[in-house]
Amino acid sequence: MKKDLLHTPEGVRDIYSTECVEKKIIENKLHDVCRLYGYNDIQTPSIEYFDVFSKERGSVPSNEMFKLFDRYGNTLVLRPDMTPSIARAAAKYFEDHILPIKLCYVSNTFINVSKYYQGRLKENTVIGAELIDDASIDADYEIICMVIDCMKNAGLTEFQVELGNVAFFNGLLKDAGIKGDTYEELLNLINEKNYIGVEEILNNLNIDKNTAKVLLELPQLFGQAEVLDKARSLTNIPECIEAVDRLTNLYELLKINGYDKYVSFDLGELSNHTYYTGIIFHAFTFGTGEPIASGGRYDKLLGQFGCDKASIGFSLIIDRLMAAINRQNIEIEVEYSGVLLVYSEDKLQDAVKRANELRKDGINVCMIRKNNNKSESQYIEYAKASQLSDVVYI
Numbered sequence: 001m002k003k004d005l006l007h008t009p010e011g012v013r014d015i016y017s018t019e020c021v022e023k024k025i026i027e028n029k030l031h032d033v034c035r036l037y038g039y040n041d042i043q044t045p046s047i048e049y050f051d052v053f054s055k056e057r058g059s060v061p062s063n064e065m066f067k068l069f070d071r072y073g074n075t076l077v078l079r080p081d082m083t084p085s086i087a088r089a090a091a092k093y094f095e096d097h098i099l100p101i102k103l104c105y106v107s108n109t110f111i112n113v114s115k116y117y118q119g120r121l122k123e124n125t126v127i128g129a130e131l132i133d134d135a136s137i138d139a140d141y142e143i144i145c146m147v148i149d150c151m152k153n154a155g156l157t158e159f160q161v162e163l164g165n166v167a168f169f170n171g172l173l174k175d176a177g178i179k180g181d182t183y184e185e186l187l188n189l190i191n192e193k194n195y196i197g198v199e200e201i202l203n204n205l206n207i208d209k210n211t212a213k214v215l216l217e218l219p220q221l222f223g224q225a226e227v228l229d230k231a232r233s234l235t236n237i238p239e240c241i242e243a244v245d246r247l248t249n250l251y252e253l254l255k256i257n258g259y260d261k262y263v264s265f266d267l268g269e270l271s272n273h274t275y276y277t278g279i280i281f282h283a284f285t286f287g288t289g290e291p292i293a294s295g296g297r298y299d300k301l302l303g304q305f306g307c308d309k310a311s312i313g314f315s316l317i318i319d320r321l322m323a324a325i326n327r328q329n330i331e332i333e334v335e336y337s338g339v340l341l342v343y344s345e346d347k348l349q350d351a352v353k354r355a356n357e358l359r360k361d362g363i364n365v366c367m368i369r370k371n372n373n374k375s376e377s378q379y380i381e382y383a384k385a386s387q388l389s390d391v392v393y394i
């Protein structure tokens with residue numbers, strides 16, 4: 001056997017047998033949630049022009065993208081993130097829509113993560129939903145409810161959705177006149193909750209003392225709903241107050257269906273996706289250090305594709321969710337049905353007839369020519385591995 005041909009490249013993997021069956025089951029359960037909320041499927045190509053993901057779009061850094069070239073010399077990328085692709089497609093096909101557009105997808109994304117993130121997959125299956133052309137708080141509420149329902153439908157009982165609002169941070173930085181590289185540096189340091197780093201930068205900047213104080217406190221502004229009152233008491237910049245009020249209002253809405261118990265707040269929660277303009281969130285559970293789902297409001301992204309529409313959405317990384325489900329020993333119920341039809345060499349005709357009849361009735365039939373060296377228990381084992389409930393001999 002050519003052993004060296006059997007390997008996959010670093011960061012990608014084969015998914016087969018039970019794991020693949022279970023992944024499909026979970027995928028379908030999550031997709032059901034999107035359908036239940038009235039979202040319509042969309043498929044976009046795995047390959048896009050690089051410009052769809054260039055720096056201005058605010059998605060993934062250029063060095064984390066897999067790049068390729070077409071025959072005309074254009075730079076293409078394997079999509080690292082679904083949101084800009086959906087924004088592009090929505091701007092193209094739904095420009096004249098007068099009502100909100102609700103789209104969902106199950107697709108693979110590709111990120112060439114650096115070696116510092118060893119163990120992180122470079123290809124992931126994500127399920128997501130995008131609510132386009134709806135600036136209302138109801139849209140924020142719907143998307144958070146969908147994230148929570150996805151987690152619940154997957155069988156998780158212990159999880160948290162951390163809510164933030166980048167408009168709070170942006171309000172502070174705008175007030176302080178901080179832009180460009182310093183903006184990015186501060187964003188990264190606050191995101192990493194690097195208090196010392198934030199202090200160091202602020203010491204070198206000549207900005208309003210109170211704004212500096214709030215920025216220093218940002219990494220600690222997380223917890224339950226009380227943290228919103230604390231945030232409100234720290235500043236009177238209108239943009240920041242509005243950002244906190246939006247979170248308070250969202251929290252009130254989440255009480256309608258008792259989903260408030262699944263959320264906490266983190267005003268120091270920012271995102272490397274700079275396309276976010278308002279509410280953002282990350283969903284966590286045990287068994288993975290990294291968020292399973294994330295998303296937020298991106299009111300300016302479609303405008304970059306020539307079709308200004310305020311939008312919000314989420315994506316959930318199914319591979320990460322599967323890892324958490326396994327580590328939490330949550331059982332995924334696999335349904336067994338259908339027939340393994342084992343026929344003797346001279347009974348092919350009868351077997352085909354029987355299989356066709358059963359298939360007409362919607363019953364799965366897997367046909368196998370009988371091998372006399374194989375025992376009945378081996379056929380039973382085979383049927384089980386194929387999620388078939390019965391073995392029939394002809």
Ligand SMILES: N[C@@H](Cc1c[nH]c[nH+]1)C(=O)O
Pocket residue numbers: 081082083128129130273294295296297298312313314315
């Ligand atoms: N695409 C974002 C999540 C998202 C979907 N819609 C809005 N945000 C991500 O991969 O992190």
